[in-house]
Amino acid sequence: MIAYLIRRVGQAVVVVIGVMILTFILIHMEPGSVARSILGIRATTSRVAIFNATYGLDQPLYKQLWNYTDQVFHGNLGQSFYQQQQVSTLFAQALPRDIFLLGTSTVLALLIALPLGVYQAVKRNGLADNLLSGTTFTLYTMPTFFFAMLMVGLFAVQLHWLPPTAPQATSVAGMLADPRALVLPEATLTLTQIAGFSRYMRSSVIDTLAQDYLRVCRAKGLGERLVLWRHVLRNSFLPIVTILGLSIPGLVGGAIVVEDIFNYQGMGLLFYQAALRHDFPILLGATLLGGVLTVIGNLAADIAYGILDPRVRYAADK
Amino acid sequence: MQPINSTTTRFDELDAGEIHGDGRRWYALREFFGNTQARVGLAIIVLLFLFCFLGPVFYHTNQVKVDLLTKDFAPSKQHLLGTDDYGFDVIGRLMRGGQASFGLGFAVAGVTTVVGTLYGAVAGIIGGVVDAVMMRLIDTLLSIPGIVLLLIMVNIFTPTLFTVILVLSLLSWLVVARLVRGEVLSLRTRDYVLAAKTMGSGTGRIMWRHMVPNAFGVIIVNATFSIADAITALSTLSFLGLGMAAPYADWGTMLSNGLNDLFDGYWWLIYPPAILLILTIIGFSLIGDAVLDSLDVRLRRR
Numbered sequence: 001m002i003a004y005l006i007r008r009v010g011q012a013v014v015v016v017i018g019v020m021i022l023t024f025i026l027i028h029m030e031p032g033s034v035a036r037s038i039l040g041i042r043a044t045t046s047r048v049a050i051f052n053a054t055y056g057l058d059q060p061l062y063k064q065l066w067n068y069t070d071q072v073f074h075g076n077l078g079q080s081f082y083q084q085q086q087v088s089t090l091f092a093q094a095l096p097r098d099i100f101l102l103g104t105s106t107v108l109a110l111l112i113a114l115p116l117g118v119y120q121a122v123k124r125n126g127l128a129d130n131l132l133s134g135t136t137f138t139l140y141t142m143p144t145f146f147f148a149m150l151m152v153g154l155f156a157v158q159l160h161w162l163p164p165t166a167p168q169a170t171s172v173a174g175m176l177a178d179p180r181a182l183v184l185p186e187a188t189l190t191l192t193q194i195a196g197f198s199r200y201m202r203s204s205v206i207d208t209l210a211q212d213y214l215r216v217c218r219a220k221g222l223g224e225r226l227v228l229w230r231h232v233l234r235n236s237f238l239p240i241v242t243i244l245g246l247s248i249p250g251l252v253g254g255a256i257v258v259e260d261i262f263n264y265q266g267m268g269l270l271f272y273q274a275a276l277r278h279d280f281p282i283l284l285g286a287t288l289l290g291g292v293l294t295v296i297g298n299l300a301a302d303i304a305y306g307i308l309d310p311r312v313r314y315a316a317d318k
Numbered sequence: 319m320q321p322i323n324s325t326t327t328r329f330d331e332l333d334a335g336e337i338h339g340d341g342r343r344w345y346a347l348r349e350f351f352g353n354t355q356a357r358v359g360l361a362i363i364v365l366l367f368l369f370c371f372l373g374p375v376f377y378h379t380n381q382v383k384v385d386l387l388t389k390d391f392a393p394s395k396q397h398l399l400g401t402d403d404y405g406f407d408v409i410g411r412l413m414r415g416g417q418a419s420f421g422l423g424f425a426v427a428g429v430t431t432v433v434g435t436l437y438g439a440v441a442g443i444i445g446g447v448v449d450a451v452m453m454r455l456i457d458t459l460l461s462i463p464g465i466v467l468l469l470i471m472v473n474i475f476t477p478t479l480f481t482v483i484l485v486l487s488l489l490s491w492l493v494v495a496r497l498v499r500g501e502v503l504s505l506r507t508r509d510y511v512l513a514a515k516t517m518g519s520g521t522g523r524i525m526w527r528h529m530v531p532n533a534f535g536v537i538i539v540n541a542t543f544s545i546a547d548a549i550t551a552l553s554t555l556s557f558l559g560l561g562m563a564a565p566y567a568d569w570g571t572m573l574s575n576g577l578n579d580l581f582d583g584y585w586w587l588i589y590p591p592a593i594l595l596i597l598t599i600i601g602f603s604l605i606g607d608a609v610l611d612s613l614d615v616r617l618r619r620r
Binding site: 011014015016018019022023026027029030031137138141142143144145146149153157249250252253254256257260268271272275276278283286287290291294295 | 577
């Protein structure tokens, strides 16, 4: 187990360093000068020179990469060109908001989707299942931005029930003070996630229902409800664990469309604006964070899988 | 790829590929067409295809000259679904847009499939250090969240149809490569591959005659899904303001442009492209699911 972990972490470090180098090269492939795009076309040559010297952009690319790597290993993600703030400060503000938004919507979605998936699988190919499958499938294929705009159009513009923007407070506690404004972004994310989860859950439960051990459970006299809740639900949950692990990097940019529509100041919006403004340090930092989160997510999913399912042996895995 | 030794050719032609393989392929096809999902999906796609590619033959509209005097007309007898921001007839625009959407989807799926299959097959067959290095590269690229990579790429390349196809393909070949490699690794140990090797087939021949046809199921399923994914991805990009400029139109771009007029009540600019877009994605997803069922390949969509 420990040897396995060490090997996995070793691989992860290689991947993260790879992510850093690749993004660095990619971003610097962008044509035109960064200084010009930040300072504007009317900036004087000396201003441009000062800007380049300040951020070390006048050095050769390999040296810039080295400097950046050095910085990162000292726990410094650099300073945003545009906002003149430490990237880590910006992330520290944005990330908790995403953890809150995506965390709560994912939990809500799971609470609804898991029983829904079990219900659909038990009553499969009946009228209710077909209706639900059709609905979730349509929701699943619908572009998120379209769905979100429809929600805004209906609940904010036509019915005036809910505000069309997310709360603008800087802290999570501040956002909770305005719960009405949270409803639309939360609902959009929850509903789109239900669509995905329940589809997986349905097919997973169908697989589980065909297993022999359920016959044993029924034969020893367990009620149908107990069989479903204790034995089917738990075992069908395994594939969802993997999906959950893989969705952790979604914290960086996963909710970008929803954040853009509701002006929710999270990582996605931060990244999106940085991409439009050529704000390299934020782009690099966010990608790096995304890489780290992916690696953590994969590892967490594998470990959780091993705990939940004793049949999985770490040694057998590569 | 042509073997030099003629004996090898004759023996190879007799093995699994021809007789046995054909039967299995027919079986898969029969299974596929017996599936309701598959039939519905195919029907949707065929109908949409006819609408896009045969439609303009019967329904002539001006799609070239911008006419601001007929801008944003509501549906009438003259324009059955009204006109858009440039004065183009919406039905005619939908036909044009559909051609673009399908074109984009198929182009991305094509590039993705070819590149991914080659990469995955090469990695799987050579194995060892080469395989490890090739796979770490894939891991690395997959570790960058897709939308993040997409935004960076769109910033580097000015969006034109060619670069968008390139960028979307760059993102989606990774999964194919991984799947094909996995298939190849498991196929490599099969007896018939050993048999082919004993008869003197080279690596290239084994790859094309034995590995790729047998990994075909995985490949086709992924291609179907990547058509749908590419169309959705472009629509998201154009919603974020990073899509292609005005004379170009596909359903996703039309939808995201139409949403600008959502609160003015110009429903004919929003719902028609939305419905067609969703139908397309449903169609391809149904086909993909059905192929998956008919081949009974256990793989999870990422």
